[in-house]
Structures are given as structure tokens and as C-alpha cells.
Amino acid sequence: MHAAVVHDTNQPPRYGEFADPIVSEGRVEAEVLASAVHVIVRTIAAGQHYSSTTKPPFVPGLDGVVRLPDGRRAYAAGVQAPYGMLAERAAVPLGALVDVPEGLSDAAAAAIVNPAASSWLPLSRLGAEGATVLVVGATGTSGLLAVQVAKALGAARVVAAGRNADGLSRAAELGADATVTLGDDLAAPLAEAAGPDGAYDIVLDYLWGPVAGAVLQALVANKVDPHRPVRFVNIGNLAGPELALPAAAIRSSAIQISGHGIGSFPMELQAPAVASLFEAAAAGRIGVDYVEHPLSDVETAWDLPERLVLVP
Numbered sequence: 001m002h003a004a005v006v007h008d009t010n011q012p013p014r015y016g017e018f019a020d021p022i023v024s025e026g027r028v029e030a031e032v033l034a035s036a037v038h039v040i041v042r043t044i045a046a047g048q049h050y051s052s053t054t055k056p057p058f059v060p061g062l063d064g065v066v067r068l069p070d071g072r073r074a075y076a077a078g079v080q081a082p083y084g085m086l087a088e089r090a091a092v093p094l095g096a097l098v099d100v101p102e103g104l105s106d107a108a109a110a111a112i113v114n115p116a117a118s119s120w121l122p123l124s125r126l127g128a129e130g131a132t133v134l135v136v137g138a139t140g141t142s143g144l145l146a147v148q149v150a151k152a153l154g155a156a157r158v159v160a161a162g163r164n165a166d167g168l169s170r171a172a173e174l175g176a177d178a179t180v181t182l183g184d185d186l187a188a189p190l191a192e193a194a195g196p197d198g199a200y201d202i203v204l205d206y207l208w209g210p211v212a213g214a215v216l217q218a219l220v221a222n223k224v225d226p227h228r229p230v231r232f233v234n235i236g237n238l239a240g241p242e243l244a245l246p247a248a249a250i251r252s253s254a255i256q257i258s259g260h261g262i263g264s265f266p267m268e269l270q271a272p273a274v275a276s277l278f279e280a281a282a283a284g285r286i287g288v289d290y291v292e293h294p295l296s297d298v299e300t301a302w303d304l305p306e307r308l309v310l311v312p
Contacts, residue, residue, distance in 0.1 A: 002312065003059045003087035004298040009047035012302035013086065015295060018059055021083050021091035028069060030076065030092050034110035035064030035085040036290070037308040039236075051262055054081040061085030063113060065106045066092055073100040075109060075274055086295060088312045096267075098274045101282045107309040109278065111290040112145070115307070116277045119146035119204055120153070121269060122233045122260045124276070126202055129154035132194055136182075136215055137206030137238060139167020141288060141307050144174055146204050148286040149277070151175040159193045159200075161215070182211055186218035198222060203232040209240020216245060220253045229254035235261070 001020050004013035023029050043049040045060040061084035063077035076092035079085060100109045119142070123133070133150040137143045138160035144167070150158045160171035161180040168179040178193035180186070191198035200219070205212050216232065224230050232255055250257070258264075280286045290307040301308055 001088040002295065003084075004061070004295060004310070006045050006056050006058050006060055008056060009045065012299045013045060013060060014299050015297075018057070018083075018087065021079070021087075021089055023091045024080075026095065027091040027093055029089055030066035030068050030074075032085055032087055032090050032312050033065045033067055033073065034106040034292075034309050034311050035061045036110045036114060037086075037302065037310060038062065038114040040114070041086075042302070058082035059084035059087050061087070063110070064090075065100055065110045066090065068097070073106065073109075074098060075100055075113060075278070077270075086298065086310055088295075096271050098271050098278065101278055104278060104282045107290065107292045107311065108281065108288070111307055111309050112277065112281055112286070112288045113274055115142040115288060116145045116149055116281075116286060117270070117273055118142050118206075118235050118260065119149040120277045121265060121273050122204065122235070123150060123153050123155075123202065124273060125265070125269070126231050126233075128202065130156045131201035132157040132159070132199065134159045134161060134190070134194070134200045134203045134215075135171075135176075135206075136161045136203060136212065137236065138162045138171045138176065138179075139164040140206065140238070142236065143167075143204075143206050144171055145286060145288055146206075147171050147174050147176050149280075150204075152280045152285045157195050159190070161190075161193075182214070184214060186214055187221040190215070190218050191222045199225060199228060200230050201228065203230060205232065205234045206236040207239035208234055208237035208243055210243075211239040213243050213245055216255065216257075217249060219255060220249045224254045226254040229256050232257045234259045 003018040064085040074097040139162035160176035293301040295312045
């Protein structure tokens, strides 16, 4: 079959031939209709993700939309290395398939799951209904979706924080009640943006590094009510992989820090979350911008700044 193949982790994948998928028990061979090149897909292809263990040659791609032998369109993930979803066919696990609703295209469904699930899962687990939610790093694809997801899940107030002025304007268009430009002195801007009580219930952090440190210090300075703790969830580390934070800052404030990523939640929660976010996407309550290219363009399209969806 044809696929995007990583021959060298220092180079983009190349379109070429790869062995047909091996169909083991509990799996079915399906035709891949669309698969998105998420940040994590690029990171794994470069051998730089904490889950990266496969040596070249291998096919990248974590998830996508497939056509099953019975004709159904479904979202699928969980292919076994060295196979990935950036291929013409994939052996997908039967237990984790999610039907794609009518009205949602192959490419749109493939593009939205990874960035939307990064906020849908933690917000649905923590309970966003009536909450004040702060999205740190709200100007990227996942952050803009997090603003929409928080609103779709019933958040009372959503604050978008970032550095890009155009991105913050877009966040406001998508439903953010207030925006904050990230900088060194954040205590007053964050308190004002939170509303009359100046308090947050949930923080979704896509940046980590010094930016997250500044946000946490600002929350501490603003005196978190122990009866209303702040749940701070790290999702990404675009601003740096490490965070220096005085221990006293956490001991003296009701801030609960956790992470969301591969291995941090029971995988059986994934399928119902995807089904719910598909319903929201089909109803127009959440959406994502993306560009679509043929799979054969993988080498030249790999580093495009837009969210990329490849179609065999």
C-alpha cells in the first residue's frame, strides 16, 4: 500500500510503498479516508515524544476517519507500530470505533478530535457547568477549541490568555468572555478578567514553562479560596518543558495541579468523549480551521503552519 513513511527522524516522511497492515484478533482492515497531522504526530515522527519507541521505517499518524468493510464511516485510533494512520489502509481496533455523524466531513472529523479532546476530556471530567475557565495558550488551534469546548460544556465564563493579538480577537469571536495578554505581571489582569469575584475554577494550560509559572504565581497572589480550589491542568508545553515554582507557592494556596495526555486517563473514556464532541461539531457549536492535501503531498506539506489533514 501507499503511505507516508518515516525513513529518517530528522526529515519529513516521504510518500511511498509500505507493507500491508497485519490484521490481528480484535481488529479489522479499513480504508483510511482522512488523517490529521497533529503536533504530537510530528513530534513522534521526529522521535522526540515521550511515547516514541519505534525505529524507522515506520508510518506516523495516530488517528483518522476510516471506511469499514460494512460501509460505515468511523473515527479510529490505536493502530499498532510500525503502522500509522497516514496510509491507504489500517488495521483498526474494533472496540474503540466511533461513528462519524452525517453533516461532518471526513477531513473535519479527522482534524477536530485531537485538539478538541485535549479540552473536552478534562473539562467533562472536572465538570465545566457553571465554572469560570481560564485557557492559557488560547490562540493556537487547541486553545481556540478549548474556548469553544468550555462554552459548549456550560462554562459560565471563559477567559482566553495568550500573546497573539489576532488570536485573542479570534478567541473573543468564538465565545471568550474576556482576554488577557500574557506577560510578567498577571495578577491584576487575571483577577479582572475572571469577573466580580476574581476567581477561577479550572485552568487549561497549553504552554507550561515560564508562562505557566507566571500564571500560577498570579493565582497565588490573588488568594485562592480553599473552599473553591483552582484545578490547574497542563496539556502542552509549547513555552518550555520545565517549570520552576517555589514549593511554598503550592503549599500556601488551594491549587491542584494535574496533567492531561497519553497515560493520564482511562482510555475507555475516549470513545464517548469523541462521540459527544462530534455531536457538538455537527451542530456547529465547535469547529476547527484546517487545510486538506493529498497524502502524496506529505513531504512538501508536512511543515505547513495550518492544521493539516491528509487524504489518501
